[in-house]
Amino acid sequence: MTNRVKLRYLCAISIFLLVMVMLWPFLSMMVFGRMGTRKRKVRVEMDTIAAEQKLNPTALRSAKQQTIYAVTCTYTRITQKADLTRLIQTLMHVPSLHWIVVEDSDKKTSLIKKLLENSGLKYTHLFAKNTAAIFKHIQTLNIALAWIRANVGPNEGVVYFMDDDNSYDIKLFEEMRTTKVVSVWPVGLVGGLLVEGPIECKNGRVLTWRLSWRPDRTIPIDMAGFAINTALLHQHPDVNFIDVQDGESQFLGALGLTRDKAEGKGKDCTEVYVWHTQTQKFTPGSEGEMLKLGPKYNPIIEV
Template identity: 65%
Template sequence: MVKSAVKLFYSGVMVFVLLGFLLVADILPKSVRLLGNGQAEYNEQTIHGITSTYTRLTQKADLTRLIQTLMHVPNFHWILIEDSEEKTPLVTKLLQKSGLKYTHLNKKNSHQKSGVKDLLTRNAALAWVRENAGQGVVYFMDDDNTYDLKLFEDMRTTKVASVWPVALVGGLIVEGPVRCKDGKVLTWRVTWKKNRTIPIDMAGFAINTALLRQHPDVKFISANDLESRFLGDLGLTRNKMEAKGNDCTEVNVWHTQTAKANPRQEKVAQKLGDEYNQFFET
């Protein structure tokens, strides 16, 4: 039995040494090399996730759920910007105990005729990235969307700009690139403004920080198709987008939206007295 264990041990060592040789010799496919020693050009890039958030009853719940996801994403920097005149204690405490690498910003949004609710906050975060972030990838994240961890490893290898399908958006089950080959998009599944430069939801693309610095004046504008206009102003076209999501065959992000809370019995409970109404941060 001892001899068998020793034999098994040396077999494992030989396999490890052989794998190391293949990695160094650049013989294995790129997909395997990415899981090996990380020598591929882009697979170690930092992901800079930009999230605009605002005060509401479900804010802490939404941010807590998102934090629980981001805790499992390596080499991730969260830029959380509050739609507020000042940073709130609730968000400050959440970030401090999250264990994440983060930057906490605030900027008060103004009402936009287009209905875009977080225009100024996103642009303020973009300005911070241009001035402070190193080489990496920028991704815009709603605080109530749902993300598969695979999405982040997919976008990490973005060279210029990448796209993938998004579920539950645009009045569709799936919107965006749905037929791709060799990293290029062949078919876009959209029904609204089909002729947009790049018909994609905010959750469906990532851009390299180098591209942002090449276009220092480009920002989001007040328009219904602000994503497409933003990408177009960066000099991007449909055929320049790098297809992700296993050549657009997988959905790894869902545009879920938390329902507005309606605690309609709260006024009744408030009349029960102090014993029943201790303060809870929710």
């Protein structure tokens, strides 16, 4: 490189540096000014969120909210895993929930144990063998009640009894969470009716009940249609389910509850959030044909 070329490069670099020095105040203002604006926007957005949370406390899931103790009694059958898997997928979306699963069995089964361990839910796994012929969940329900009385204090939660083959809208759980004594709501597809239970409520009180079977019941409600505050269980420590056909009404009546004490939920009893769907009984009638094809077509798969 000749001296003349070197001189040209030096001149170009000198001119570039001179221009940068002259323009630096303007460039710094543009760069750091924008950064400052962004920071101010972030601060404004954070202040706005904080203000909204103060105005609307329910925007945050408070750890102090009432815990729902959901009791599910289950028994061994072909559709058991499918039913419980569907129920788990619903409960995964419900905060502050403790699932109490009671098996109708002489011992805990590996199928239920694995389901619970893999669910990610907070749970308690119990078992009891039912012997009652009329009301099949007597022993399992009462084992759950005994656990709740021993481990949950008064006013520390809400108890809800959930069949494993029902269908649930997660809105139901947020409504029952505010139960003071006993809350009730309409249930779909039960008792030979499209809707059974309270269908007209005002200011949290039930005005009209819709039912066809035994209208003289103390509180004419399906097991899926009510929740109670844990305080009731401690106020009546000896009340359990007994071997009668009308188990729900007997239990609620023994707790000292009457229709006028029921707190109407479900948008003032105008919407159904739970359906008594009941899984259809499945009979594997074609399994014999598969067995004839040998081990290749009959792998051991938990269903």
